[in-house]
Amino acid sequence: xxxICLLNGNSFKLWRNFMDLTLSIIKPDxxxxxxxxxxxxxxxxxxxxxxGQKMLKLSIEDAQNFYSVHKDRAFFDDLxxxxxxxxxxxxxxxxxxxxxxYRELMGSTNPENAEENTIRKLYGVSVEENSVHGSDSKENAxxxxxxxxxxxxxF
Ligand code: UDP
Ligand code: MG
Numbered sequence: 001x002x003x004i005c006l007l008n009g010n011s012f013k014l015w016r017n018f019m020d021l022t023l024s025i026i027k028p029d030x031x032x033x034x035x036x037x038x039x040x041x042x043x044x045x046x047x048x049x050x051x052g053q054k055m056l057k058l059s060i061e062d063a064q065n066f067y068s069v070h071k072d073r074a075f076f077d078d079l080x081x082x083x084x085x086x087x088x089x090x091x092x093x094x095x096x097x098x099x100x101x102y103r104e105l106m107g108s109t110n111p112e113n114a115e116e117n118t119i120r121k122l123y124g125v126s127v128e129e130n131s132v133h134g135s136d137s138k139e140n141a142x143x144x145x146x147x148x149x150x151x152x153x154x155f
C-alpha cells in the first residue's frame with residue numbers, strides 16, 4: 001500500500017516538472033469589453049489549463065513594480081495609468097512549453113502586426129491596449145506568478 005502511494009507521489013512530481021507554468025493577465029481594455037470568457041475559451045481550446053485566477057485592481061505602485069523593466073521607456077507612465085484604469089484578471093496557466101505557447105496565442109505586442117486568430121489580433125485595440133500579458137521566459141514567469149499568487153491559490 002505504502003509503495004503504491006510513493007509511486008503515485010513521484011509520478012505526480014515528474015508530471016508537474018514536465019508541465020510549465022506562466023502568468024497571464026487579461027488587461028483592463030478586455031475586462032471592460034466582457035472578453036474574459038472568450039479569452040479563457042481560447043486558452044482552454046489550446047490545451048493550456050487555468051490553475052489559478054483572480055480579479056483585482058492594481059495600484060499605481062503595483063503597476064510600476066510589475067513593469068519596472070520598462071521604467072526608462074517613453075510609454076512607461078501611460079502604460080502604468082492604463083493598467084490601473086480598471087480591474088484586471090490575473091491567471092496562472094499550466095501546460096507543456098506554456099510560456100512560448102501562450103506568447104504564440106497572444107500574438108505580437110502591436111495587434112496590427114499580430115497573426116490571424118491570436119488574442120491580440122482578435123481583440124487588441126492598440127499597441128498599448130493589447131488585451132493580454134504573458135510572461136516572456138520561465139524565469140520571469142516564476143517572478144511574475146510570485147508577484148500575484150500564493151502557493152495555496154495555484155491548483
Ligand atoms: N507598450 C506600449 N507601447 C509600446 C510597447 C509596449 O504601450 O510601444 C505596452 C503594451 O501594453 C505592452 C506592454 O507595454 O504589452 C509591455 O511591453 P512589452 O514590450 O513587454 O510587450 P509584450 O511582452 O506585452 O508583448
Ligand atoms: Mg513583455
